[in-house]
Amino acid sequence: MTIPMVSLRDLRKDYRAGSDRVTALDGVTVDLPAGTFTAVMGPSGSGKSTLLHCAAGLDRPTSGEVVLDGVGLSRLDETGLALLRRERVGFVFQAFNLISSLTAGQNVGLPARLAGRRVEPADLDEALARVGLADRARHRPIELSGGQQQRVAIARALLNAPAVVFADEPTGSLDAHTSRQVLAMLRDLVDERGQTIVMVTHDPVAAAVADQVLLLADGRLIDRLDSASAESIATRMAAVEETC
Numbered sequence: 378m379t380i381p382m383v384s385l386r387d388l389r390k391d392y393r394a395g396s397d398r399v400t401a402l403d404g405v406t407v408d409l410p411a412g413t414f415t416a417v418m419g420p421s422g423s424g425k426s427t428l429l430h431c432a433a434g435l436d437r438p439t440s441g442e443v444v445l446d447g448v449g450l451s452r453l454d455e456t457g458l459a460l461l462r463r464e465r466v467g468f469v470f471q472a473f474n475l476i477s478s479l480t481a482g483q484n485v486g487l488p489a490r491l492a493g494r495r496v497e498p499a500d501l502d503e504a505l506a507r508v509g510l511a512d513r514a515r516h517r518p519i520e521l522s523g524g525q526q527q528r529v530a531i532a533r534a535l536l537n538a539p540a541v542v543f544a545d546e547p548t549g550s551l552d553a554h555t556s557r558q559v560l561a562m563l564r565d566l567v568d569e570r571g572q573t574i575v576m577v578t579h580d581p582v583a584a585a586v587a588d589q590v591l592l593l594a595d596g597r598l599i600d601r602l603d604s605a606s607a608e609s610i611a612t613r614m615a616a617v618e619e620t621c
């Protein structure tokens with residue numbers, strides 16, 4: 378039996394804006410097995426980012442439970458959550474969020490240094506080598522292409538050997554060719570290192586790289602596609618958009 382790396386149990390998230398209440402997640406239950414690549418798709422406002430944020434311990438659900446790498450997040454206080462995010466979770470965002478005055482290597486090591494940890498140069502070199510940028514450690518972000526900058530951000534996310542990497546539209550600001558390279562690299566991390574990845578995307582081509590695609594609509598998990606092609610994902614998405 379495959380052990381889930383991330384379990385979402387009846388996850389619900391309500392936001393209050395004045396007297397209005399928005400239900401962003403409406404009872405999502407799903408297991409994401411270790412060493413698999415999951416894409417989260419759905420129309421705008423369907424709850425994708427909310428799901429990612431709750432699953433990663435960046436936000437707390439209104440009710441329900443997240444179990445990440447065996448740890449129930451509801452029993453952690455804010456310090457515990459911050460520690461879990463730092464030690465067990467890697468983040469990759471659409472905007473690469475690199476510091477322009479620092480080299481690629483320094484960017485990769487920055488979160489660990491800020492957390493007060495000593496970072497060995499060999500670990501930085503290895504993290505950059507893993508994303509194919511061994512020869513770019515001393516380059517600043519402006520001297521790197523968009524795809525290379527995103528790979529630096531991925532190396533940064535991998536430095537602590539996180540249990541799960543959460544990626545929010547990681548290819549959203551890349552062209553099709555560069556996007557394919559970054560996706561292929563994420564796929565390799567899953568296949569060769571057993572990394573667990575959860576990625577929010579609007580792009581069926583990106584989602585097709587995943588092992589499973591979770592489809593959200595109105596905060597509910599309405600479908601799960603396994604090893605689906607970009608065409609079948611696009612067709613299913615179009616049908617969902619039509620009914621929304």
Ligand SMILES: Nc1ncnc2c1ncn2[C@@H]1O[C@H](COP(=O)(O)OP(=O)(O)OP(=O)(O)O)[C@@H](O)[C@H]1O
Nearest residue numbers: 392393394399401420421422423424425426427428
């Ligand atoms: N901080 C907030 N306060 C109030 N409502 C919010 C807040 N964050 C999200 N929402 C609402 O919750 C719902 C889900 O939002 P979410 O950002 O998770 O959707 P999404 O699927 O990621 O959308 P998109 O694809 O457009 O980024 C939306 O109706 C949104 O307006």
